[in-house]
Amino acid sequence: xxxxxxxxxxxxxxxxxxxxxxxxxxxxxxxxxxxxxxxxxxxxxxxxxxxxxxxxxxxxxxxxxxxxxxxxxxxxxxxxxxxxxxxxxxxxxxxxxxxxxxxxxxxxxxxxxxxxxxxxxxxxxxxxxxxxxxxxxxxxxxxxxxxxxxxxxxxxxxxxxxxxxxxxxxxxxxxxxxxxxxxxxxxxxxxxxxxxxxxxx
Amino acid sequence: xxxxxxxxxxxxxxxxxxxxxxxxxxxxxxxxxxxxxxxxxxxxxxxxxxxxxxxxxxxxxxxxxxxxxxxxxxxxxxxxxxxxxxxxxxxxxxxxxxxxxxxxxxxxxxxxxxxxxxxxxxxxxxxxxxxxxxxxxxxxxxxxxxxxxxxxxxxxxxxxxxxxxxxxxxxxxxxxxxxxxxxxxxxxxxxxxxxxxxxxxxxxxxxxxxxxxxxxxxxxxxxxxxxxxxxxxxxxxxxxxxxxxxxxxxxxxxxxxxxxxxxxxxxxxxxxxxxxxxxxxxxxxxxxxxxxxxxxxxxxxxxxxxxxxxxxxxxxxxxxxxxxxxxxxxxxxxxxxxxxxxxxxxxxxxxxxxxxxxxxxxxxxxxxxxxxxxxxxxxxxxxxxxxxxxxxxxxxxxxxxxxxxxxxxxxxxxxxxxxxxxxxxxxxxxxxxxxxxxxxxxxxxxxxxxxxxxxxxxxxxxxxxxxxxxxxxxxxxxxxxxxxx
Numbered sequence: 001x002x003x004x005x006x007x008x009x010x011x012x013x014x015x016x017x018x019x020x021x022x023x024x025x026x027x028x029x030x031x032x033x034x035x036x037x038x039x040x041x042x043x044x045x046x047x048x049x050x051x052x053x054x055x056x057x058x059x060x061x062x063x064x065x066x067x068x069x070x071x072x073x074x075x076x077x078x079x080x081x082x083x084x085x086x087x088x089x090x091x092x093x094x095x096x097x098x099x100x101x102x103x104x105x106x107x108x109x110x111x112x113x114x115x116x117x118x119x120x121x122x123x124x125x126x127x128x129x130x131x132x133x134x135x136x137x138x139x140x141x142x143x144x145x146x147x148x149x150x151x152x153x154x155x156x157x158x159x160x161x162x163x164x165x166x167x168x169x170x171x172x173x174x175x176x177x178x179x180x181x182x183x184x185x186x187x188x189x190x191x192x193x194x195x196x197x198x199x200x201x
Numbered sequence: 202x203x204x205x206x207x208x209x210x211x212x213x214x215x216x217x218x219x220x221x222x223x224x225x226x227x228x229x230x231x232x233x234x235x236x237x238x239x240x241x242x243x244x245x246x247x248x249x250x251x252x253x254x255x256x257x258x259x260x261x262x263x264x265x266x267x268x269x270x271x272x273x274x275x276x277x278x279x280x281x282x283x284x285x286x287x288x289x290x291x292x293x294x295x296x297x298x299x300x301x302x303x304x305x306x307x308x309x310x311x312x313x314x315x316x317x318x319x320x321x322x323x324x325x326x327x328x329x330x331x332x333x334x335x336x337x338x339x340x341x342x343x344x345x346x347x348x349x350x351x352x353x354x355x356x357x358x359x360x361x362x363x364x365x366x367x368x369x370x371x372x373x374x375x376x377x378x379x380x381x382x383x384x385x386x387x388x389x390x391x392x393x394x395x396x397x398x399x400x401x402x403x404x405x406x407x408x409x410x411x412x413x414x415x416x417x418x419x420x421x422x423x424x425x426x427x428x429x430x431x432x433x434x435x436x437x438x439x440x441x442x443x444x445x446x447x448x449x450x451x452x453x454x455x456x457x458x459x460x461x462x463x464x465x466x467x468x469x470x471x472x473x474x475x476x477x478x479x480x481x482x483x484x485x486x487x488x489x490x491x492x493x494x495x496x497x498x499x500x501x502x503x504x505x506x507x508x509x510x511x512x513x514x515x516x517x518x519x520x521x522x523x524x525x526x527x528x529x530x531x532x533x534x535x536x537x538x539x540x541x542x543x544x545x546x547x548x549x550x551x552x553x554x555x556x557x558x559x560x561x562x563x564x565x566x567x568x569x570x571x572x573x574x575x576x577x578x579x580x581x582x583x584x585x586x587x588x589x590x591x592x593x594x595x596x597x598x599x600x601x602x603x604x605x606x607x608x609x610x611x612x613x614x615x616x617x618x619x620x621x622x623x624x625x626x627x628x629x630x631x632x633x634x635x636x637x638x639x640x641x642x643x644x645x646x647x648x649x650x651x652x653x654x655x656x657x658x659x660x661x662x663x664x665x666x667x668x669x670x671x672x673x674x675x676x677x678x679x680x681x682x683x684x685x686x
Binding site: 123166 | 209210231232233234236237240241244246248280284287288290291292294295296297298299300301302420455458460531532534537540
């Protein structure tokens with residue numbers, strides 16, 4: 001949790017060739033399993049990143065603050081993994097420069113898990129992007145963040161049902177307080193650690 | 202739970218048939234499902250087209266034909282058709298998993314949120330925030346009380362006399378002593394500016410900024426300013442970097458990447474370099490102008506007028522379409538003390554690691570400059586320029602500091618004002634000119650990187666004389682009207 005190693009810069013870009021079910025290779029920096037955090041601006045991606053890596057990225061209640069990609073390391077189920085925080089993106093069709101940066105990262109680095117963080121209160125507006133990510137074949141985990149504010153707005157989401165419908169893991173979190181983060185780590189570990197995807201290249 | 206392949210979302214039959222045809226033409230692996238590559242090609246995504254061009258150019262003509270044919274079957278653009286289908290599915294999904302107890306609607310926060318964005322009530326709230334947060338807390342308390350204590354008591358009475366004594370005892374050479382404790386000494390100028398003047402100001406500013414940021418007020422402020430901007434034909438997206446620029450213009454110049462068109466990026470970069478003071482500059486200016494409310498009002502009005510005027514003119518001159526402004530408005534919430542503290546500390550840490558080495562280097566360069574005579578030579582060059590806008594000669598060195606960094610120049614002005622060398626009209630003129638004056642080195646480097654050499658240089662070449670011309674006219678107007686400040 002408290003690994004203060006942030007790796008900035010774009011090492012290993014486009015060099016990975018393994019699929020999501022490829023076996024873990026040696027424990028070198030470049031072959032760490034990778035988790036990419038994506039989502040629209042201002043849903044708490046950076047807070048989740050901080051929670052997972054223990055590093056501090058400037059977090060703001062203000063859309064568009066993460067312009068460059070931030071990298072950190074996290075210990076998930078005893079395995080060191082690289083966590084990548086991306087600039088906000090609304091869809092796989094980029095409009096702005098920062099969305100292009102985020103998309104390029106997904107295409108070229110082929111993360112073992114793509115954590116889609118959404119604002120739980122606006123599920124309807126957030127799901128199209130989740131569906132695009134699934135459609136593209138990324139190993140998606142959906143994170144319904146800010147469930148406290150969702151509850152305060154009188155909304156309830158049936159997580160199990162959503163999970164069944166989407167057929168990807170769904171977790172509920174409150175990143176600012178850390179609620180649900182253990183669950184998230186557990187699911188990430190299961191997902192990345194025992195990939196059961198059947199696609200071969 | 203593990204990942205299993207999903208039954209993909211089905212589009213209508215024309216699109217599905219186009220997708221399967223494209224899928225057969227594509228032989229390469231793109232790190233994405235063929236379905237997605239096909240969908241992106243249907244939406245004429247240029248990046249993906251370039252990729253296909255690069256790897257299997259022979260397939261591209263047939264693909265383009267399929268795309269054109271499919272497109273002709275619809276009245277709406279394909280990306281709209283595809284997005285609608287996806288949204289339809291999202292709505293269905295969300296309706297079967299969501300139950301709402303209907304508590305939403307016009308609660309207190311909702312009403313407050315609207316008030317902050319309304320042109321009239323929003324402007325009043327903004328004024329209150331500026332007055333209490335920036336003027337009272339940063340200007341009067343931070344830049345006034347705290348700086349006074351640090352500069353005059355901590356450095357002036359304790360550190361500087363002590364270190365000067367030490368230097369006199371142990372360093373026999375006057376020229377070497379000057380490196381540490383002279384007029385431009387590392388300790389007496391560099392560190393004392395950084396710690397005694399800039400630190401209290403940016404600390405108080407960062408506290409206010411973190412509170413505002415954590416509360417969710419900033420996006421609302423952007424919406425509010427957007428409405429004001431639109432009336433003079435400026436695009437709203439410029440608002441985000443401009444508001445952030447009040448914290449640090451260098452960071453804000455990087456954030457211009459969020460803007461959609463090159464035209465907008467250039468305009469915003471120019472406005473940031475010209476008219477947006479950074480936090481340290483703002484704090485110092487509030488502090489030195491706080492003796493006279495009228496002086497402060499003149500400064501605010503002139504800088505805002507310049508910003509609106511230049512923004513208005515450039516958006517007329519530069520060709521291109523205006524982008525529409527769309528922004529997610531996060532909920533308003535009570536700031537959490539822990540968040541505010543962590544943010545303030547992180548920003549301070551970042552600021553100090555950047556600013557202290559810089560101030561030390563600047564001191565060394567000034568010391569070298571004085572030793573070699575280059576310094577006096579530049580000052581001599583600047584003196585007529587400074588006299589041109591009605592300022593005393595001593596102000597020349599403030600502008601020299603300003604070349605290094607915005608906050609360094611502001612600190613110099615503070616010092617000059619403190620010693621009583623510059624008051625009244627010249628003070629306002631100096632404050633305005635220094636605000637408009639050249640961006641700091643860090644900002645200029647980022648401008649070079651983000652906008653390219655040509656644009657960055659053009660901006661700098663425009664700003665330098667422009668700032669002094671504005672200073673000249675301001676001085677002329679104020680002295681002609683015999684304004685007493």
